Amino acid sequence: MAARTxxxxxxxxxxxxxxxxxxxxxxxxxxxxxxxxxxxxxxxLRLAGRKPWRVDSVLATPDHNVPTTVKERASGVAGIEDxxxxxxxxxxxxxxxxxxxxxxxxxxxxxxxxxxxGPESGACLPGMTIVCGDSHTATNGALGALAHxxxxxxxxxxxxxxxxxxxxxxxxxxxxxxxxxEGVTAKDVVLAIIGKIGTAxxxxxxxxxxxxxxRAMSMEGRMTVCNMAIEAGARxxxxxxxxxxxxxxxxxLYAPQGELWDRAVEAWRDLTSDEGAHFxxxxxxxxxxxxxxxxxxxxxxxxVGVNDCVPEPALEVDxxxxxxxxxxxxxxxxxxxxxxxxxxxxxxxxxxxTNSRIEDIRAAAAVVKGRKKAESVKQAxxxxxxxxxxxxxxxxxxxxxxxxxxxxxREPGCSMxxxxxxDKLGAGEHCASTSNRNFEGRQGYGGRTHLVSPAMAxxxxxxxxxxxxxxxxx
Amino acid sequence: xxxxxxITGTVAPMDRANVDxxxxxxxxxxxxxxxxxxxxNLFDELRYLDEGxxxxxxxxxxxxxDFPLNQARYQGASVLLARKNFGCGSSREHAPWALDDYGxxxxxAPSFADIFYNNCFKNGLLPLVLEEAVxxxxxxxxxxxxxxxxxxxxxxxxVETPSGQVFAFDIDEFRKHCLINxxxxxxxxxxxxxxxxAYESERRQSAPxxxxxxxx
Ligand code: SF4
Numbered sequence: 001m002a003a004r005t006x007x008x009x010x011x012x013x014x015x016x017x018x019x020x021x022x023x024x025x026x027x028x029x030x031x032x033x034x035x036x037x038x039x040x041x042x043x044x045l046r047l048a049g050r051k052p053w054r055v056d057s058v059l060a061t062p063d064h065n066v067p068t069t070v071k072e073r074a075s076g077v078a079g080i081e082d083x084x085x086x087x088x089x090x091x092x093x094x095x096x097x098x099x100x101x102x103x104x105x106x107x108x109x110x111x112x113x114x115x116x117x118g119p120e121s122g123a124c125l126p127g128m129t130i131v132c133g134d135s136h137t138a139t140n141g142a143l144g145a146l147a148h149x150x151x152x153x154x155x156x157x158x159x160x161x162x163x164x165x166x167x168x169x170x171x172x173x174x175x176x177x178x179x180x181x182e183g184v185t186a187k188d189v190v191l192a193i194i195g196k197i198g199t200a201x202x203x204x205x206x207x208x209x210x211x212x213x214x215r216a217m218s219m220e221g222r223m224t225v226c227n228m229a230i231e232a233g234a235r236x237x238x239x240x241x242x243x244x245x246x247x248x249x250x251x252x253l254y255a256p257q258g259e260l261w262d263r264a265v266e267a268w269r270d271l272t273s274d275e276g277a278h279f280x281x282x283x284x285x286x287x288x289x290x291x292x293x294x295x296x297x298x299x300x301x302x303x304v305g306v307n308d309c310v311p312e313p314a315l316e317v318d319x320x321x322x323x324x325x326x327x328x329x330x331x332x333x334x335x336x337x338x339x340x341x342x343x344x345x346x347x348x349x350x351x352x353x354t355n356s357r358i359e360d361i362r363a364a365a366a367v368v369k370g371r372k373k374a375e376s377v378k379q380a381x382x383x384x385x386x387x388x389x390x391x392x393x394x395x396x397x398x399x400x401x402x403x404x405x406x407x408x409x410r411e412p413g414c415s416m417x418x419x420x421x422x423d424k425l426g427a428g429e430h431c432a433s434t435s436n437r438n439f440e441g442r443q444g445y446g447g448r449t450h451l452v453s454p455a456m457a458x459x460x461x462x463x464x465x466x467x468x469x470x471x472x473x474x
Numbered sequence: 475x476x477x478x479x480x481i482t483g484t485v486a487p488m489d490r491a492n493v494d495x496x497x498x499x500x501x502x503x504x505x506x507x508x509x510x511x512x513x514x515n516l517f518d519e520l521r522y523l524d525e526g527x528x529x530x531x532x533x534x535x536x537x538x539x540d541f542p543l544n545q546a547r548y549q550g551a552s553v554l555l556a557r558k559n560f561g562c563g564s565s566r567e568h569a570p571w572a573l574d575d576y577g578x579x580x581x582x583a584p585s586f587a588d589i590f591y592n593n594c595f596k597n598g599l600l601p602l603v604l605e606e607a608v609x610x611x612x613x614x615x616x617x618x619x620x621x622x623x624x625x626x627x628x629x630x631x632x633v634e635t636p637s638g639q640v641f642a643f644d645i646d647e648f649r650k651h652c653l654i655n656x657x658x659x660x661x662x663x664x665x666x667x668x669x670x671x672a673y674e675s676e677r678r679q680s681a682p683x684x685x686x687x688x689x690x
Binding site for chain 1: 490491492494496497500501502504505506507508509519525528529557558559562563564565566567570585587588589592593596597646647648649659660663664666667669670673674677681682683684685686687688689690
């Protein structure tokens with residue numbers, strides 16, 4: 001057989017039917033559901049009198065709308081103050097009950113952001129096809145799985161048929177060679193990649209992240225990178241399976257056990273691209289060249305190193321791009337040529353499916369430890385990705401480190417990543433955020449988001465402006 | 475699903491690149507559990523001068539006079555002319571729902587983000603890719619003549635300008651077929667139920683761990 005990429009292998013293994021026009025039916029192993037993109041899908045099933053094809057392949061949890069204060073969470077769904085959010089979370093509960101879907105409800109200790117819960121519970125495994133009505137499903141590709149976001153009609157389609165109508169994407173290899181410098185993290189790597197290829201660079205591709213940097217990276221880091229494949233335009237990002245993957249999966253709630261585990265591991269060992277496999281596009285970065293990144297604009301590709309300045313639109317030759325830059329600067333209230341370190345922060349948000357796993361919380365805590373939040377920063381919040389992450393962090397005493405520094409320690413959920421709950425930016429406020437999108441209004445009407453790593457966000461919260469975390473911790 | 479065969483409609487501009495789905499329909503409106511009613515909040519942050527709230531009556535809200543959809547010449551538009559990478563960002567199907575609910579039947583752009591592109595077809599909305607130079611020309615013609623209309627013929631895969639110039643476009647056969655006939659994807663897939671079951675039983679043998687039930 002010809003040499004195949006990891007993506008080719010995952011695709012081939014899930015192909016139910018290939019149609020002449022290039023579209024295909026592919027089988028879906030795992031379906032994760034949250035409250036925002038599913039109500040209309042369940043409604044559709046009901047109206048057509050259909051039932052889920054394989055109900056035990058589905059796992060649900062509410063995340064986007066759930067409040068993150070202890071007070072609002074105390075009385076469960078009924079305690080959600082925003083009546084519209086309450087209806088949406090309640091609707092998920094009702095639909096899961098009606099159709100017999102397992103749901104980690106609002107105050108289940110396993111509840112959390114879908115893309116944190118999936119891998120953490122072992123519901124998402126190497127070699128699977130995984131979908132969720134959410135573009136950041138790509139996160140699961142870190143396991144060596146084919147995972148991508150789908151729309152609500154597709155949620156209904158997968159519920160009803162266990163399949164997705166899809167067309168095979170092209171293969172892109174993003175290789176990061178060498179080693180990362182001290183203080184440079186997975187988030188900086190992915191921001192640097194997006195800065196290089198642009199937010200449409202991966203459109204039509206499945207990206208495999210390869211090279212020494214990813215081999216040395218933890219699973220949490222790989223998830224951060226795959227998470228933002230979508231910000232690079234790709235529906236799916238993935239990393240080949242190695243010992244790190246297998247060690248991570250072992251012992252998780254839904255991971256196979258005993259003899260089945262051994263068989264699974266043997267199969268998973270093949271989840272790598274063959275020597276000589278063909279990639280339609282190859283992009284290479286040097287690990288040593290990557291510096292801590294900060295986004296200055298309203299698109300994730302608008303990033304620079306922390307010691308750089310806000311770029312000059314006048315130097316951009318492409319007119320559409322130049323206009324975009326000018327508009328971004330106006331929205332962000334920044335001037336061309338201004339040093340990144342001069343940007344003052346009003347709020348800090350450490351959380352989201354990009355950076356809310358235990359390793360992220362540890363990295364932020366290490367910076368914050370023994371220091372105090374800057375007076376000028378109105379709020380610095382830390383929102384763990386799931387109840388289990390929260391429990392782990394508390395067992396390590398990390399919550400206390402944050403609280404002593406004047407940071408808030410919250411209940412798990414999407415929170416200020418997209419501000420569908422009460423956590424949001426005010427108009428004109430600058431936020432150092434570990435999330436993945438800096439679009440206009442994303443974190444609140446008129447809010448200004450700067451995407452950074454957890455350590456960089458923590459350091460900014462202490463200093464009150466952006467600082468190079470490498471200098472800062474010294 | 476609504477079928478799409480051929481339309482002639484007024485063209486409105488969305489003249490910037492990388493329009494994301496947060497811009498098409500901001501998140502506060504995603505709290506609805508319905509599929510309809512999003513049209514009044516399409517491009518909410520650009521269209522109105524105040525901050526939109528879910529379930530609000532929008533008739534009294536201050537309009538941004540600079541935004542094309544608020545201008546008399548673009549009223550009743552059914553074709554949206556846009557720039558590169560339209561629909562990037564979140565997978566929310568509320569974006570095509572909002573465009574459809576507003577009255578758009580077709581979006582023309584040099585390129586689209588993958589998930590948005592897919593979602594359009596599930597909702598009878600045609601995302602149509604034309605070369606950048608052609609899109610540029612259409613923008614110029616549209617700005618130059620008020621009430622500018624295009625005819626989009628899916629059957630013949632062509633767009634026709636008022637002066638009779640014709641541009642061909644590509645589209646998947648299967649998608650075209652579904653759109654023209656207003657076919658429900660799920661029904662079509664369920665016709666293949668035997669193939670799905672056959673695949674499943676083979677996989678249950680070769681990779682049984684994939685079939686472990688999610689337990690409470
Ligand atoms: S944390 Fe943010 S990006 Fe992730 S699923 Fe939630 S809203 Fe989406």
